[in-house]
Amino acid sequence: MILKQLLGEIMTHMGFVTSQQLDEALERQRTLFEEKTLPEQLQRARLISEARLAADTTPLLGQILVDMEFATKEQLEEALSEQDKMVEAYKSLKSEKVAAAVEIGSIVNSTLNLAEVLGLIMRYVNRVTNSMASSLMLLDERTGELVLSVPTGPKAAKLTDMRIPASEGIAGWVVEHGQPVLVPDVKKDERFYKEVDKVSRFKTKSIVCVPLKAKTKLIGVLEVMNKVDGTSFTEEDVALMSIFAYQAAMAIENARLYSELKERLEGEIQLQKKLSESDKFRALGLMASGVAHDFNNLLMGIQGNTSLMLLDIDSSHPHHERLKNIEQSVQTGAELTRQLLGFTRGGKYEIKPTDLMELMEKTSRMFAPTKKEIRIFTKYQKGIWSVKVDQAQIEQVLLNLYVNAWQAMPSGGDLYLQTENVTLDKEFVRAIDIKPGKYVKMSVIDNGVGMDETTRQRIFDPFFTTKEMGRGTGLGLASAYGIIKNHGGYINILSEKGEGTTFNIYLPVTKEKIVEEKKPSEKLLKGKEGVLLVDDEGMILEVGKEMLAKMGYEVLTANSGKKALDIYRKKKDQIGIVILDMIMPEMGGGETYDKMKKMNPGIKALLSSGYSIDGQATEILKRGCNAFIQKPFSVTSLSLKLREILDKK
Secondary structure (H helix, E strand, O other): OOOOOOHHHHHHHOOOOOHHHHHHHHHHHHHHHHOOOOOHHHHHOOOOOOOOOOOOOOOHHHHHHHHOOOOOHHHHHHHHHHHHHHHHHHHOOOHHHHHHHHHHHHHHOOOOOHHHHHHHHHHHHHHHHOEEEEEEEEEEOOOOEEEEEEEEOOOHHHHOOOEEEOOOHHHHHHHHHOOOEEEOOHHHOOOOOOHHHHHHOOOOOOEEEEEEEEOOEEEEEEEEEEEOOOOOOOHHHHHHHHHHHHHHHHHHHHHHHHHHHHHHHHHHHHHHOOOOHHHHHHHHHHHHHHHHHHHHHHHHHHHHHHHHHHHOOOOOOOOHHHHHHHHHHHHHHHHHHHHHHHHOOOOOOOOEEEOHHHHHHHHHHHHHHHOOOEEEEEEEOOOOOOEEEOHHHHHHHHHHHHHHHHHOOOOOEEEEEEEEEEEEOHHHHOOOOOOOEEEEEEEEEEOOOOOOHHHHHHOOOOOOOOOOOOOOOOOHHHHHHHHHHHOOOEEEEEEOOOOOEEEEEEEEEOOOOOOOOOOOOOOOOOOOOEEEEEOOOHHHHHHHHHHHHHOOOEEEEEOOHHHHHHHHHHHHHHOOEEEEEOOOOOOOHHHHHHHHHHHOOOOOEEEEEOOOOOHHHHHHHHOOOOEEEEOOOOHHHHHHHHHHHHOOO
């Protein structure tokens, strides 16, 4: 996926066709598909992505360009030959350099500090290309300039934050055309922008410059100058730089998204002082859920590509463990979005009957090895009642309380964990917003420093913390409060200065029995049915289509509800299942499903979203939609969900 070089872009780069001619050919390609007049040869070819309408690597687009007399057969053959050379260049990459390129993906996804991310990227770039100097330039859309955000090399200090017009130089050419370029000798290239060398007094001899693209949007360029050994850069360097550019763009967008979230949250805090308690959390909830949705969509692109790469290698491959690490980073990111929703007290949960004693025991086993200075004592009542909770969220609550207790015992101490069945009467619940009845009570007790009355009154407020800078965000206990409240429960605190602290959690009992969970299958389940994939995110359409193709399905794609309806109207007899994004402009997944169901009452559909399974998704499921899958998901989990639906009679 990340090594893909598009045929149409090659022909444009070689000067055989113009950008306008390429767009006309792409439009012709789409028209052929919609009119169902594709000849047999073209029907076998993989169709282009709706999001980018980019040329495929098959000769399909090239033949259309020839038929429209925009290019000759000889030019097409030359472009295909050039494409083959690029494929061979990728195949010949040295394994240790590919390993470094894969490794950077795992590393940069482990931090959200943008400066740290960019510094890491450039150190790896210099290492694998053996370059004397390099620069990561980000595009400032407001001014139309490229900013030398991270220059490296002997004169880097003089160049930091220098701005150059985005229309100038070799970098400007890359911005305009969106293509990588290798210049062996800048003296022979009239595009070379000399002003940077004048400022730095560095003598540039050769350059490789590649675009940085987030989804399909160009956000900057990566550039390296002069080999240390005096030789020229090669196509191998271009290939490696393209891999780094893909990973870098993903990392930059991750960091930007988190930075944007932080700024929005900080601004929101000031606004919340003027709002009531309920309005405050409602506003934060709306903001956080939107960010969580967008971030989960971004994670879906990383997860999908990683899953596909794992399918192509076995567990003994040197890159297998690195790719699994990337998958784990994706899951960590997804968990962060769930915590964010829990903090705002607006998150919706995947609840099921649960044994809280087992959950407390599990979390204490996770916590104990990391804090050996803390002694843990347990007291669990036998025959504990069942409760319906989101296990991941309650685990997070308990871990937050354990960490809070540990921080209250800097020299070590004792931590007591208890569970018991209790019945709360009307008198007990009169002052709190829960119903009387049966509850399971969990207690987390420490013998630490305790807290005064002022601290107790504010302990569940968001962003309130008594810890020094860097040891706490003030979100942990606010998140715990919101999660327990959303489960229909109650959390309180008993503490005195110097006397330790007790947190009590009450969660309502359910009559439903606990069902032992089966471990999800790691096996990729395949099928031959037709699948219509509907999503307004081009990146998700592209990776989703490839995932489904790996499973053996015949795949159709649409980037809107209206286009999906047109395709379904014409080809519903060939479509075994529809995968619908829940949130799309103009026509969302729910409305699209309803209209498809009128065409075919027996439709099978899988709802997908970056949001959790909230009220809107639940309503669509009640109307007959078969199941829900939350982004980001792996290729194996998607294959399992599809077979569950398709094999059900």
